[in-house]
Amino acid sequence: MIKVAFFDIDGTLLPFGASHLSNDCARALNALQKNGVKLVIATGRPLSVVPVFDNVRFDGILCFNGQMFFANANLRRYVNNDSLVDLARFEQMRQETVYQILVGMHYDDAPVLLPATRQTKVTYWCDYGLDVIPKDGGKDQGLLRVAHHFGAEPSETIAFGDGLNDLDMLRTAGIGVAMGNAMEGLKNAADYVTRTVEEEGVACALRHFHLI
DSSP states (O other): OOOEEEEOTBTTTBOTTOOSOOHHHHHHHHHHHHTTOEEEEEOSSOGGGSOOOSSOOOSEEEEGGGTEEESOTTOOOOOOOOOSOOHHHHHHHTTSOOOOEEEOSOGGGGGGTOTTOSSEEEEEEETTEEEEEETTOSHHHHHHHHHHHTTOOGGGEEEEESSGGGHHHHHHSSEEEEOTTSOHHHHHHOSEEOOOTTTTHHHHHHHHTTOO
16 A cells, blocks of 8 residues: 655656646646645755645655655745855855755766765766765655655655656655656666656556556
8 A cells, every 4th residue: 555655856747847737747646645645755956946836735845865854845935046156155054064966967977076985975867967965865765764754664655756866766665666758777677667757657657556
């Protein structure tokens, strides 16, 4: 029995560049929630840039590739869009906890990033989108903590994704679903490959597993 469902955003719930859930996807998610399954966003994004959907109320948001969880998914969010660097603020931020570093480079070049570190690792969600996170972090660890929060075993979860930062999460979930537009490495590791995000892959998979 599935109790918690985890969904990546970009390339999974939404086509890249989009900001609104399709009507079919929203209907499927609401039906899943009505059937007693908790809905959790699992993204590499910080909370400040996670979209607020007006047609689905998620039960939680897992941010920074599993580093932070917000049980109230409808918190008001603020983001600073200033492009100028405030040096005083930068020095202050250096003393704060760093949950994740976003790097724009091809994943083939990732090994040059961390040759002298032992506490971090690289995960990537597209060819030129790399995230540096703690070595013991990742969406899989976030899934385990959130499943426990909702009183579920890992075997009672389903997870959807398209990038290799979703790989460990799909392997840890009871059912791991790769989108039809997913990176090949993710498809090879998934329990099921659904249609693309543009072809309503999330809704199709939920119907396939008789969850809605």
